[in-house]
Amino acid sequence: MIMKKTFCSLVLPCAVLFLLVFIAGCGSKQAENSPAASAEHDDHDHDDHAHDDHDDHAGHDHPAHGPNGGHMVELSGGGHAEWAHDDDKELITVYPENADQVTKVEMKVTIDDKATNYSFAKSDDDGLVIYxxxxxxLLTAIKMGDAVKTELVISTDDGDMTGKVAHHAH
Structure with a gap:
């Protein structure tokens, strides 16, 4: 009995300490995504500099940024669309290719086989058709990454084109 108590009093605290250190180490990327760090990180172009001591983009793929600074989505049928987000306004903007042919824009979020559709409103941004x-x-679901299935659905008179929405945090 004494051996069991000694074992638990030594191993259990060490295991808890290991978990805390492991979680703190894994959370270091999250600190980079804080609003202050994001503002500092987003005020420059990635092509204008090199990361001297680390490369945030190494070891994973992410879609290229589009002409409006958003995330690119490859749609079924070979089409493309760009989407961007404004976290402060909780606003999501979609820039569809061939926007004059688009009849509807939605994002479909699937969690545990339950789908929810989010419809976008068409508007004009200095002559550019956006949704x-x-x-x-929806913004929270997108940021959950692969834990949630999020698809962009662009409808035209010729049918629907879909593509996986992937969020790449900076």
Whole structure:
């Protein structure tokens, strides 16, 4: 009995300490995504410098940024669309290719086989046709990454084109 108590009093605290250190180490990337760090990180172009002591982009793939600074989505049928987000406004903007042919823009979020569709409103941004939606729920779902399935659905008279929405945090 004494041996069991000694074992538990030594091993259990060490295991808890290991978990805390492991979690703190894994959370270091999250600190880079804080609003202050994001503002500091987002005020420059990635092509203008090199990361001397680390490369945030090494070891994983992410879609290229589009002409509006957003994330690119490859759609079924060979099309493309760009989407961007404004975290402060909880605003998501979609820039569809061949926007004059688009009849509807949605994002479909699937969690545990339950799908929710989010419809975007068409608007004009200095002559550029865009689709926007303010939705904290959709923005949260997108940021959950692979834990949630999020698809962009662009509808035209010729049918629907879909593509996986992937968020790459900076």
């Amino acid at each position: 926007t939606l303010t939705s904290p729920e």
